[in-house]
Amino acid sequence: MRDPSFYIWSAYAICVLVLACIALRPLASLRTAKRRARKLQNQLVDHA
Amino acid sequence: MVSLSTIFHRSGSSRFFFQGSVAWIRWLYVAGILLLVVGMIWGLFFAPADRLQGESARIMFVHVPAAHLSQLVYLAIAAAGVVWLVWRMKLVDICMTALAPIGCALTGLALASGAIWGIPTWGTGWVWDARLTSTLVLFFLYIGLIALRGALAGNQRAAMAVSILALVGAVNIRIIKYSVDWFATLHQPGSITLGGPPAMAPAFLWPLAVNVLGFHALVAGAALAAMRAELVQRDARTDWVRSVLNVGPKQAP
Numbered sequence: 001m002r003d004p005s006f007y008i009w010s011a012y013a014i015c016v017l018v019l020a021c022i023a024l025r026p027l028a029s030l031r032t033a034k035r036r037a038r039k040l041q042n043q044l045v046d047h048a
Numbered sequence: 049m050v051s052l053s054t055i056f057h058r059s060g061s062s063r064f065f066f067q068g069s070v071a072w073i074r075w076l077y078v079a080g081i082l083l084l085v086v087g088m089i090w091g092l093f094f095a096p097a098d099r100l101q102g103e104s105a106r107i108m109f110v111h112v113p114a115a116h117l118s119q120l121v122y123l124a125i126a127a128a129g130v131v132w133l134v135w136r137m138k139l140v141d142i143c144m145t146a147l148a149p150i151g152c153a154l155t156g157l158a159l160a161s162g163a164i165w166g167i168p169t170w171g172t173g174w175v176w177d178a179r180l181t182s183t184l185v186l187f188f189l190y191i192g193l194i195a196l197r198g199a200l201a202g203n204q205r206a207a208m209a210v211s212i213l214a215l216v217g218a219v220n221i222r223i224i225k226y227s228v229d230w231f232a233t234l235h236q237p238g239s240i241t242l243g244g245p246p247a248m249a250p251a252f253l254w255p256l257a258v259n260v261l262g263f264h265a266l267v268a269g270a271a272l273a274a275m276r277a278e279l280v281q282r283d284a285r286t287d288w289v290r291s292v293l294n295v296g297p298k299q300a301p
Binding site for chain 2: 002004005007008010011012014015016018019021022023025026027029030032033034036037038040041042044045
């Protein structure tokens, strides 16, 4: 059995990683969605 | 004064939601990060060691909020499923789509942190007891919701399937909650109940409460941000997206 601090720090490190993914992923998706929408809207305007 | 029914009907409008949610997301992210920093430092360095479990009980401050929210997010999806089946609101479908990956990540975190806590406490990271198995079923239910949404063509069909699966799977939340009472499990019974005082010393309860609030704020902010992203993706061709993105006809030179 390892030292308890190994398990504590492992759990906290995984928690911070997962929370960072939960928080940052939607922001990245929004950025991508806005870029694609802007491109599409520009194409529609050019087409019109 | 704006009535409650006006707010309800306005909140169904894509444009109203998109523009109104920006400030909420900012504040929820700031509050969530601040609360989590305070709660984690408190839990790691200032909360006392447990009499029986020793230092490893500090894992509770991240495991319990993750497990609690993984179930709450599923209940929110199930409630959204009922609303979609009754009123067919587009924003509710978007809410289900946005919440499923977040709930899946939280359930994975609860399972992982629980396994890490189990090694020094129980001597094993996994046992097929009722609480752990029903939480694993919840993880698979989330994967099912994400897969169903991705597999079915057409938003209406996908939303119908996701709503029904979410409603049927909600039974599992009841099983997770009462698994420690109905079955002989290695997992300890709940220390905090709605009906009575908490079976936990305030020295543990306060940092836990701060972390739970931090998780709630961050997850709410992330859910709103994910809904905004999904909304723009689906309505990319519409007029309201054009006006909020400030895309107009090119000016002649």
